[in-house]
Each structure stands twice: as C-alpha cells, then as structure tokens.
Amino acid sequence: MGGxxxxxxxxLLAVRRSGSAAVMGVLNVTPDSFSDGGDFxxxxxxxxxxxxxxxxxxxxxxxxxxxxxxxxxxIPAREQIERIEPALRYAVERxxxxxxDTTSPDVAEHCLKLGATLVNDVSCLAEPGLAKVxxxxxxxxxxMHARGPxxxxxxxxxxxxxxxxxxxxxxxxxxxxxxxxxxxxxLPRERVFFDPGLGFAKNxxxxxxxxxxLQEFKSLExxxxxxxxxxxxxxxxxxxxxxxxxxxxxxxxxxxxxKGAHALRVHDVREVRQALxxxxxxxxxxVGHA
Numbered sequence: 001m002g003g004x005x006x007x008x009x010x011x012l013l014a015v016r017r018s019g020s021a022a023v024m025g026v027l028n029v030t031p032d033s034f035s036d037g038g039d040f041x042x043x044x045x046x047x048x049x050x051x052x053x054x055x056x057x058x059x060x061x062x063x064x065x066x067x068x069x070x071x072x073x074x075i076p077a078r079e080q081i082e083r084i085e086p087a088l089r090y091a092v093e094r095x096x097x098x099x100x101d102t103t104s105p106d107v108a109e110h111c112l113k114l115g116a117t118l119v120n121d122v123s124c125l126a127e128p129g130l131a132k133v134x135x136x137x138x139x140x141x142x143x144m145h146a147r148g149p150x151x152x153x154x155x156x157x158x159x160x161x162x163x164x165x166x167x168x169x170x171x172x173x174x175x176x177x178x179x180x181x182x183x184x185x186x187l188p189r190e191r192v193f194f195d196p197g198l199g200f201a202k203n204x205x206x207x208x209x210x211x212x213x214l215q216e217f218k219s220l221e222x223x224x225x226x227x228x229x230x231x232x233x234x235x236x237x238x239x240x241x242x243x244x245x246x247x248x249x250x251x252x253x254x255x256x257x258x259k260g261a262h263a264l265r266v267h268d269v270r271e272v273r274q275a276l277x278x279x280x281x282x283x284x285x286x287v288g289h290a
Contacts, residue, residue: 007117008097008117008118008140009140009190009191009193009223011059012193012223012262012263013223013262015059015262015263016260016262019280019283020257020276020277020279020280021253021256021257021261021262021263021264021276022059022060022262022263022264023057023058023059023060023263023264023266023269023272023273023276024058024059024060024061024062024099024225024227024263024264024265024266025053025054025056025058025060025061025062025266025267025269026062026064026229026265026266026267027040027046027049027050027053027061027062027063027064027087028040028064028067029041029046029063029064029065029083029084029087030064030065030066030067030083040087041083043086043087046063046086046087046090047086047087047090049087050087050090050091050094050096051094053269054094054096056269056270056273057269057270057273058096058269059097059263060096060097060098060099060118060263061091061096061097061098061099062098062099062100062101062120062265063084063087063088063091063098063099063100063101063116064084064100064101064102064120065079065080065081065082065083065084065101065102065107066080066101066102066103066104068101068122068200074149077104077106077107077110080102080104080107081106081107081110081111084100084102084107084111085110085111085114088100088111088114088115088116089114089115092114092115092116097117097118098111098115098116098117098118099116099117099118099119099120099142100112100116100118100119100120101120101122102119102120102121103121103122103123103126103127103130104127104130105127105129105130105132105133108130108133108134108137108139109133109137112133112134112137112139113137116139117139117140118139118140118141118142118193119134119139119140119141119142120142120144120195120265121141121142121143121144122144122146122197122200123144123146123149124143124144124145124146124147124174124175124178124197125141125143125178125179125181125182126149128181128182128184128185129185131181131182131183131185131186131187132185132186132187134182134187134191135182135185135186135187135188135191136186139191140191140192140193141182141187141191141192141193142192142193142194142195142225143175143178143179143182143192143193143194143195144195144196144197144200144225144227145171145174145175145178145195145196145197145200145201146197146200146201147163147174147200147201148201157199157202157203157204157207157231157232157233157235157236158203159201159202159203159206160203161203161205161206163201163206164202164206167202167206167209167210168209168210168213168216168217171196171197171210171217172216172217172219172220175194175196175220176220179192179220179222189222192222193222193223193224193225193262193263194217194220194222194223194224194225195224195225195226195227195265196210196214196217196224196226197227198210198211198226198227198228198231198233198252199231199232199233203233204232204233204236204237207231207233208233211226211228211252211255211256211259214226214255214256214259214260214261215259215260218260223262223263224256224260224261224262224263225261225262225263225264225265226252226253226256226261226263226264226265227264227265227266228248228249228252228253228256228264228266229249229265229266229267229268230242230243230245230246230249230267230268231245231249234248234249234252246268246271249266249267249268249272250268250271250272250275253266253272253275253276254275254276254279257276257279258279
C-alpha cells in the first residue's frame with residue numbers, strides 16, 4: 001500500500017495503520033432502495049440523515065440517487081442530480097467528505113463540481129468515460145466488482161454457483177482489468193479503490209468466500225472497501241428482512257477489518273463504530289500487514 005498520494009487514499013491508510021477502518025455511511029435519496037427506499041427522498045429528511053451520519057462518526061457520506069437493488073432500472077442523469085444535489089450541497093457545507101454512488105459520467109461531473117471527492121461506481125466501470133471525468137476533476141474512483149447492470153440481476157443473492165471457478169481470483173482479475181480501463185482514461189492508479197461487490201453477481205456462498213479470503217485482495221495494491229450492510233447473504237444463514245440484519249452486518253464488518261479492509265460501507269454507522277472500537281481494544285486485526 002505504499003505510495004498513496006491522494007488525500008483520501010492517505011487518510012484511509014492512516015486509519016488502517018491506527019488499527020481501525022474508515023466508515024462510509026449510506027444515504028439513499030431514492031424511492032426504491034432495498035433497505036431504506038423512500039426514507040430520505042425528501043431534502044429535509046436527507047439533510048437530517050447527513051447530520052445523523054456525521055454525529056455517529058461517518059468518515060465518508062455516500063450519497064446515491066439510483067437504486068442498485070436487483071432488477072432496478074437506470075435513472076436518467078438529470079433525475080439523479082435532482083435527488084442528490086440538496087443533500088450533497090448540505091453535506092459539503094457541513095465539511096463532510098462526500099462520495100457519490102453513480103455509474104453516470106454526467107452525474108459524477110456535476111457532483112464533483114459541487115464538492116464531492118469520490119465516485120462510487122457499482123458497474124465495474126462499464127462506462128470508461130466515468131474515469132475520464134474523475135481524472136479531469138482530480139477525484140478518486142471506487143470501482144466495485146460486478147457483472148452486468150442491476151436490471152439484469154435475477155434477485156438477491158441469486159446467481160449460479162458455477163458462474164465462478166475461483167470467485168476471489170476471478171473478481172481480482174476482472175477488477176484489475178477495470179482499473180486498467182480507468183488508467184487509460186488518465187486516472188492515476190493510486191486514485192482507484194477496490195470493492196469486491198458482495199452480493200453483486202454473486203450468491204451467498206460467493207460472498208462468504210470473499211469474506212473468508214479478503215486478505216488475498218491485498219495483492220491488488222489498492223485500498224479495500226467492503227459493503228456488507230444489511231445484504232441478502234446474511235439472510236442465507238438467518239432468514240430476516242434487511243432492517244433486521246444488524247448483527248450479521250457487524251460480524252461481516254469485524255471480519256473485514258480483521259482481514260485488512262480500509263473502509264466499510266454501512267447504514268448503521270454508530271453500531272459498526274462501536275464494534276470496531278471493541279476490536280481495536282483487543283488488538284485483534286491484521287493492521288500490521290495492511
């Protein structure tokens with residue numbers, strides 16, 4: 001992980017070396033997200049959510065105006081911007097470090113101009129022009145591994161078991177190819193971050209295999225983000241609706257932190273912060289090898 005020159009990359013490495021992981025708090029300004037769709041669509045509710053995330057200790061506020069649930073259709077850029085902008089402006093005013101969850105170059109360009117610094121792309125860079133926009137703005141790109149758009153996802157953790165021979169090796173290879181597409185668009189390698197995409201084009205077994213072997217992704221030499229928050233792989237071991245998956249989310253976050261994750265994307269920031277504090281007090285992680 002040596003040689004990170006971006007302010008965000010350097011911060012992530014510093015947090016990791018301190019024995020913890022950064023926490024990215026989720027703000028969905030959508031009517032149809034799988035866990036909290038509609039809860040924060042109104043600007044006043046979105047602003048209150050920003051306040052709550054920051055009060056709970058979020059290092060990054062991740063704002064999205066397009067659902068990434070299975071079967072979700074693409075939302076026009078203008079509509080995404082209309083949903084995102086009030087919360088984004090407010091978060092920037094509050095001094096928050098803001099990530100924008102979008103696959104659209106137009107949305108990214110607009111939001112980076114307003115003060116966002118990171119773009120969270122859940123498409124594995126299906127649109128390479130997104131990287132060019134980020135490079136021009138001096139921002140950072142989080143590429144999440146996926147195969148195909150959300151509209152073609154069959155369901156929550158529904159994916160053929162035989163789709164991967166070795167899920168860790170194939171995710172690493174496909175993500176590295178996406179990073180090379182970003183680099184060809186002018187984005188420095190050190191500004192590209194990694195997310196294995198738990199639940200995206202993966203069934204529950206695939207997601208658990210990724211968690212078990214998360215440390216193997218260190219070979220990519222990129223900050224590792226993991227987003228287990230309320231996801232359906234948890235329900236495979238304890239049938240439960242999204243809002244009742246806090247215990248599984250915390251367990252996955254602790255495992256990820258132990259295995260070298262630099263950041264965790266979650267809805268429940270305060271509770272995950274508490275779990276990380278206990279983990280840190282025990283000194284039981286792989287921080288020395290991150």
